[in-house]
Amino acid sequence: MAIHSIKVMITETLIKILENPYSKKYYKDLKTALESQGRVKEAEAIDYLLRKRFKNETANSNNSEK
């Protein structure tokens, strides 16, 4: 994928996170987009965020409804 398209993908994912900051899916998408761009450390950090923020799916679904 072209670098420009990946950058757009990161921005679009960030916009989705703005709209729904408790959605696990969008953080996963962000991690994937960063990985596609070769930004390994940042992708690992987002993975860490996923693990911290969504320790279990129950907590996730509760949070998503806030």
Added chain:
Amino acid sequence: MRLQIQIILKNDSNSVLDCIQSLSAVKNKRIILADIGLCDLKPFQTLNVEIVKYKLDNSFAKIRNQMIEKCKEPWILWLESNETLIQGADEINEIITTDLIDSFNCKIIENSTIFKDIKLFHKDKKIKFKFPIFEVLNDSTKLTTKIFFNRTSSKTGIEDKLLKSWKTAEPLAPEPLYYEALLCLSNSNFPEFIRHCESYFFLDSTSDSALLLRYYLAQIQALKLKEYKKALSNILFCLEKQPLFAEFWCLLGDIYWKLRSYSRAMAFYENATILGSKRTDDDLPVEVNKYKEYPTKMANRCQELIDTLLPYEVKHE
């Protein structure tokens, strides 16, 4: 002597005295004060320092480079007169006993922000200062230290004049616009700050300086001008470049806090503490309190509001 400490006397003799006093534990040193005619020299006459006259010639970098040329000692520590050493005298003493041809990044604390700057270097490293004002050294092979300086806010009063001459000499260089924007920001002249930001982004939109300027712009748009959409657009740009910067997530939190969207604000403050902890060593400034203290406090305040004060509004966000 192994070390030459170089200070340009820009204006305030009291802060220079504090600076010199803070260096008392540094051994084997020679202190050179560059006199450019802006500072009262009487307070230094009883000290163990040498005062050398220099012509300003619209460039502090030129003076600094001349000082390096004249230096007889192998190591150089350059300081601003408003900087004091608060940690690392032992490390300096250790480094200057070696013959490593290296340069060393030191940390500078100003208010609650930590900056990094090459302050200590071996003369044979052959690095040179650039920029006539806010002069800096660049060296991609620099090493990291735990040497800390404190910097107090200070203006020499000649920034405007030097910036003007810099812009005239280099009309297409983005750097004068960057510093002009920052000067306007420090003077709370927001319309001019925004104008300079726009001009700067026209010339440079991708460097670290552009990223920082965009962050400051987003802060002003959100916290001073209530232009939240513009602020969001700029902070998204910053997050795309650096998703691990707690400062950026905190500002998102602040924007949604202002918009009374407390649940979202809380999520972004939480992201600041979680992702900020993963930020690795880089050369950009760090606003220390945005990494734990501030976002934790704000997330708690959001939680309190969600739980007790505004249940109706929050539920229907």
